[in-house]
Amino acid sequence: MKKYFEKIVLDGISFKVENGEIYGFLGPNGSGKSTTLKILAGVLKPTSGRVEVEGIYVVSNPVEVKKIIGYVPETPTLYESLTPAELFSFIGGIRGIDEKILKERVNRFVEAFEIGKYMNQFIGTLSFGTKQKISLIASFLHDPRVIIMDESMNGLDPKSARILRELLIRFRDEGKSIIFSTHVLPLAEMICDRIGLIYEGKLIAEGTMDELREKAQEENLEDIFLKLTKSKDDMANIIQALQEVL
Amino acid sequence: MMNIVQYIYREVHYRIVQKNPMLKNNPARYNHALKIALSMKKALSYQFLSYLLFGFFSGMGVFVISSLDVISTYVVFLSIIPFIFAVFITSVQGSNVVYMGVFEPLKSLPLKLGSKYLSFYLLLEILPSLGIVLPTSIVIAIKYPLPGIISFFWFLAGIFLGHIIGLLILVLFGLKIRQRAGKSELLVNIVRAILFFLFFGIFYAFVYMQNYIMEHSGEWAGLIGRYSIIFPFSSGTIFHPLFSTILLILYLALLAPIYYLMIHRIWEGIMEPRVVFGEKEIKGYKIKSKPTIFTLIGKDMKILIRRTALLAGFLITLYIVFPQIFMVLSTGNFPILNAVIILIMIGAFSAGGIDAILKIDINAIEFLRTLPLRKRDFVIGKIISMSVVPWGIGMAILIIALYYNGLYALILIPHVFLLPFIASSVVMLYYFHYKEEDIGIPDLKKTDLVVLFLILMLIMGIISIPLIFHLVWVSEVVAFAIFLLLLIFLRR
Structure with a gap:
């Protein structure tokens, strides 16, 4: 459970992500996705409950957990007065990555996401999409065993989004655990092995696509999502109301 | 008109409070700070x-x-x-x-x-x-x-x-x-x-x-x-x-x-x-991996140099002690005892840079919290960053003292390095003495600053007692003992 002052924002959430699995975490805005992912990454603390990553308790041992996690936040909050090259060096130093390996990995990622020309520019001057790419690279540099991504496709150009998608599939095949939240439902449908649906701080459904289809009696993920989050019936009324004022 | 001005005011002050994770972890203080700020x-x-x-x-x-x-x-x-x-x-x-x-x-x-x-x-x-x-x-x-x-x-x-x-x-x-x-x-x-x-x-x-x-x-x-x-x-x-x-x-x-x-x-x-754009376009880029503490200090120095407002705060010790140095030097001689007194003053005011040093990370604190960074390493990095300017001023004092007093002035070396480290350590330990590993930006309240000032004055007072009897080396032994004590606290 997670409480912000008196308000309960997460309540009774319980799920497990296996090695070699991509777990999609879906939910409407403000449903508690980011809070859950931040708790998993050791950035926030739960008010009560137990969070384990690869057998390590996150609350009591956050530093050890952060060593094996790669966390990409929803909005990249980086050091704006540093250049990407300086930021990657900073991360390499903090994570204790060997300089030769660090250089090799940075070069590969920089090439893949085409950010070479921005490497000596201050991060604060770069576009949201470029910052997002930097944030992604920053979280992959130490070759994490667990990847947590919070709507990380936001702002990416189609090529980079495709590269990231392929990368995630490859990571899964290597046995890494990946958990990511997204509003791009076709993407979730395409790559997720299992999906968890969170609504008003509670996990309301979980399973493979087939299991979710059966539960909601709907075919595609968008309809499943709208039905399970009780949004489908409201849709016609909302659109009607908007048409009246516009 | 006033609506927009009020929006700007509230937004600026809201963001200042929001960027203070120490307040976020303390609902009562957060609400109080927000109430006043807004x-x-x-x-x-x-x-x-x-x-x-x-x-x-x-x-x-x-x-x-x-x-x-x-x-x-x-x-x-x-x-x-x-x-x-x-x-x-x-x-x-x-x-x-x-x-x-x-x-x-x-x-x-x-x-x-x-x-x-x-x-x-x-x-x-x-x-x-x-x-x-x-x-x-x-x-x-x-x-x-x-x-x-x-x-x-x-x-x-x-x-x-x-x-x-x-x-x-x-x-x-x-x-x-x-x-x-x-x-x-x-x-x-x-x-x-x-x-x-x-x-x-x-x-x-x-x-x-x-x-x-x-x-x-x-x-x-x-x-x-x-x-x-x-x-x-x-x-x-x-x-x-x-x-x-x-x-x-x-x-x-x-x-x-x-x-x-x-x-x-x-x-x-x-x-x-x-x-x-910068002076010239740099074609390649350098990637280096250094030990954690050096990485942290390097990051602090780069950001301080690039943000004028922070640099002004970082150099505050220089500003505080400069008039005193000027007054002492204007007398035409510089006895060792005067140099020690100035070094003690530099040490006491080393804490002045804390605001700038901590504000370096205010915008990226959430990013920092995603890294496997131990609070101890973070605190030691900050202590050293905070000591850089006082060490620099201390070195200048040492050189001046050598000019006036010859090699005997080398007796000042321990004070040049120990005193800023002691003051910075006390400040950082005061703010980061909580049990959790979380790294945050402490809320610098005026009462905290007064308490800290009194603690620092007390410590510097203890170090100064032997100087009443002109025993510079005894004062340095006392400083060294305090330094060792602080190291034990830092290790814990």
Whole structure:
């Protein structure tokens, strides 16, 4: 459970992500996705409950957990007065990555996401999409065993989004655990092995696509999502109301 | 109009509170801080009252003065204070507001000249400084009604002039987006930081102002007479009401169009920031991996050099001890004992840089918390970063002491390095003594600063006791023992 002052924002959430699995975490805005992912990454603390990553308790041992996690936040909050090259060096130093390996990995990622020309520019001057790419690279540099991504496709150009998608599939095949939240439902449908649906701080459904289809009696993920989050019936009324004022 | 100004005020102060994770973890303090920060009336009134207390003593000084020359000189000096406030708040806070992106939501709205809201917001932040000068105006008005009222208008004119100069600084330096790191940035930023010192230096002078005015009012009266049309001397013309009023109107007539021009330039700058490229385009890039502590210190130094406001705060120890060093050196000799006393003073004031050192990470604290960074490493990195400037000043003192005293001055070496480390460690341990591994930016409350100051004074006092008996080496042994004790605490 997670409480912000008196308000309960997460309540009774319980799920497990296996090695070699991509777990999609879906939910409407403000449903508690980011809070859950931040708790998993050791950035926030739960008010009560137990969070384990690869057998390590996150609350009591956050530093050890952060060593094996790669966390990409929803909005990249980086050091704006540093250049990407300086930021990657900073991360390499903090994570204790060997300089030769660090250089090799940075070069590969920089090439893949085409950010070479921005490497000596201050991060604060770069576009949201470029910052997002930097944030992604920053979280992959130490070759994490667990990847947590919070709507990380936001702002990416189609090529980079495709590269990231392929990368995630490859990571899964290597046995890494990946958990990511997204509003791009076709993407979730395409790559997720299992999906968890969170609504008003509670996990309301979980399973493979087939299991979710059966539960909601709907075919595609968008309809499943709208039905399970009780949004489908409201849709016609909302659109009607908007048409009246516009 | 006031709605937008209030929006800017609330947004700026909300973001300041939001970026304080230590408050976020403490709901009661968070709510209290938010309540005060978001209430414009409360916060400004509180500030005004604080300054009024300071101004009350200044006003009392004027009450007992009967010489018109002395009062004129006093007004000249006093008018510099709101002027400096206006320059500093306009340039630094203005730059911060734009940097924070508070204007981004306003850009898409059909606003003709959005920068006027920034200007009004900044003037609101400056206005409490009137509390320093208002009692003086009232006291003068009780004795001489018209000059008293005119003095108040000169204080207002000083604010307006300072505000315009601040806007000019903002136009020249605060609205640019520098894209690449260049070698000249260090030099430019140091020059800017020194300019800040000069502004603050006048505050420092205020402490000695009253005595100085009493002794030199005759000379100043002549100067005021000679340069009476130039601010701040112009504010000394209050006892020539007609001349002073015409001068005030002329100032207003001159400043109003400049103000309008500045507001226009700032709005252009906000809407489309000027992108400045570095000295040359660098084709390759360097990736290095260093041990954690060096990585942290390297990051701190890079960011400090690149952000002028932080650099000014970082060099604060230099500013505090400089007048003392100057006074000691002006005597023509520099005995070892004097050098030790200055080194102890440097040590005590090493803590002054804490605000700048911690603000380095304020925007990226969440990113930092995603890394496997131990609180101990973070704290040690900060201690060393905080000690860099005091160590530099200490080295300069050592060199001067060597010049005056020969090799015997080498006895100072332990104090040069130990004292800033001790002071910085005490400060960091005070703020980061909580059990959790979480890294946050502590909330620097005034009471904490007072407690810390007392602790530091106590420690420096203990180290100073052997100096009463001229036993420098014993003092160093004591310092070393405290250093070892702190190391044990840091390890834990």
